Amino acid sequence: MKYLVRNCLASVALMWLTVAPVTAQEVLLDRVAVIVDQGVVLESEIQKLIADVKRNAAQNNQSLPSERALRTQAIERLIVTNLQMQMAERMGLQVSDPQLDQTIANIAARQNVTVDDIRAQLDADGITYDDYRESIRQELITGEVTRANVRRRIYITEQEVDALIDIMDQQGAEQAEYRLGHILIGFPPDPTDEDIADARGRADRVIELLNDGSDFARIAIASSSGSEALEGGDMGWLNINSMPTLFAEAVQENDGEGLIGPIRSGAGFHILKVMETRGIEKVEIEEVNARHILIKPSIILSDAKAEKMLVEFKEGVIAGELDFAELAKEHSEDPGSALRGGDLGWADPNNYVAAFRNALATLEPGEFSEPVRSEHGWHLVQLLDRRVDDATDKRKEERASQLIFNRKFNEETENWIREMRDSAFIEVLEPTNS
Template identity: 35%
Template sequence: MKHAYFTVSRLGLNLLCASILGFSGAAAVLAADGVIPLDGIVAVVNDDIITITELGAEVQRISQELRRRNTQAPAPDILQKQVLERLVNRRIQLQTAKRANIVVDDKMLNLALTNIASESNLTLSQFRQVLVRDGVSFEQFRENIRDEITLNRFYQRQIDSRVSITEADITAFLETQQAQGNISVEYQLGHILIAIPEDAAAEEVKASRKKAEDIVSRLQGGADFAETAVAESDGSTALDGGNLGWRGANELPTLFTPIVPGMNKGDTSKVIKSTSGFHIVKLLDTRDTDTQIVKQTQARHILVANKDRNKEEALALAQELHQRIEDGEDFASLAKEHSDDLGSGKEGGSLGWVSPGATVAPFENAMNALAPGEMSDPIESRFGWHIIHVDERRDFDATETVKQKRARDIVRQRRIEEERQTELRRLRDDAYVELRL
């Protein structure tokens, strides 16, 4: 645990188990070092206390975790002070959450414990047996998880829900990443070379430059690049329309490296001089090496909701509509008249292009099983009964969408971490803390 407000999902099973180990002997370990007395209070936090047993247990947990990571622990007195500081901050946050009426009931706690167990393919009962076998107090483990959920809910309410990210934030982030070369981009280039002899006279060089500049003018005037390359280029790819294929930033010819990353798709460069002649490049396309191609489905549906009718009545109506379509009636017309999904209903049931994960699982599974032109039998979801028709499928390049979402998530998480740290500092400043180490 790096901070006390991490979510349960981020807690590794090994770390969670390790956090409970060694409670019974912790005080004795510290007492043997002669640092603090066997019994006593090591800190007062507002109207609460932290005891030697709590501190000793946490010191031992941290020591075990450091050993597990093959990390050298600091001197005992330094480690104790660091651990105590963490315990104080955690106690302040829990007190604040309690005042904000953040309560984690047993039902919510049991669900979280069940989810943790399932991540290890165990039932809750089996998980408990594993903890006991490893010498871990299940009750203490349970309360630690309750605290984690409490703090997570507190920060979600107090901080996370107030954090907003603008399009300008995302644009600025992506531009910074691009400038730092952190986004893997490949470029598809067109190339035209107007060669000059090795020992060319000044007049020959001048004539070659003039030819290259004329070609640039023609290209800017709308001439086809590939055709021009075939006709005019002295380069090795001339007969391929000058296409150099896809090149990563580190694979570009050194001559082009300062130029290409600053070009937009479709741009044609000015004349670029080298010892071999005069070059013209066109940025034909770009792509992220993490290209995300998804299979989209163009679909329509009719929803017969269970609202205002029982399940059997809804199914009967869905089956009737299905039969009428089978008998030749128009799907779109029936959707407009009968679908309880008012948004798509007025569009003849059209859902547009649907990406994976955009619909509930029963709907998506049934839709994916259909070939274009096929219609499903009525299938049930939590919304009611659906009749699905698949019109078409396509491969869709979702790279830009994924990139934008990833950038938004990164920027939002950074902002949340900053705001949480600011809030923690404020809470600490406002709290009464007396350290007795």
């Protein structure tokens, strides 16, 4: 059957398309230029793509290769697109008109123009809006076909991610700079054990004063034996490679934050303070610890009754007559948290649906919300606590994974296209002279 279709296509390719026999004169309207498996590429498609390339080149003052080379490139592009569209049809992939209109509206928004502005520019370039819409539809479909087929060819290991994070950290360490404050509680020459213990005691007292809010610069001027004591202990801006090894190790171990020390060396006990940083990416997110009871309205339980039930639960818990955890275990319809007494644990509030997230934003630790309606049902929410968590490592991991995925996706896309092209029946037909 496959070969029968190909033979039919080949026959059509060699036929002249004629107008009505009023004049009995043959007029070439279009012709099949390439047979691509179960599809064809028309000469008009090739000429249109070549015209688009020439127009873009003229707008960007770019030179182009010979007509023959340009035609070859256009044919190859159309062959791949045709194969992708055939695959999309087999997969049942489609883009509806509303989806297409929304995509074009998004394109206009990103360019800070209106859809009417896009229409006007297309008219100026001699491109019909219908052709533009169909080209966008085709891009969406071929893009989804590519993603669906290439994504499953990609596998990323933890070792690859860790290795890239190490490289990123090394590059970051070279760029990161710290403005260090330094206080040295020095030893006398040839210190005795008693001298060392005395210096350690004084260093501990300095740490206590600093933790209690004392001014670092004032204490450095008064107590430090370091060369920068008169500058308030300010060592200036240093990167890891330019500061003393002992300091570099301590700064890295403490993630470059706050007070560090006392650190013992041959000179005495050192106390460091990271006063500022630059060239360092640090990501912090607020997390919330909350619990809830979820009641889902049904044919039996109306919206109003579900809301009233939670109001009564709240009043009973506040009065000390009911236990929140027990109510959650007995009544909550959230299977993930009900057995834990409604406890959701620590989470980024952005992970929750909008109504739930907004309710949490208005609460202080320990407070209960009024019943909240979301797409899941009615919630009674209690905020247990808030905290700021360092998400730098998590973001590094996400970024490393994405970088590896992008690299592999590009590599595998090329491989997939080549394999798809090589396994297809392709016949380029030479123009027929009349």
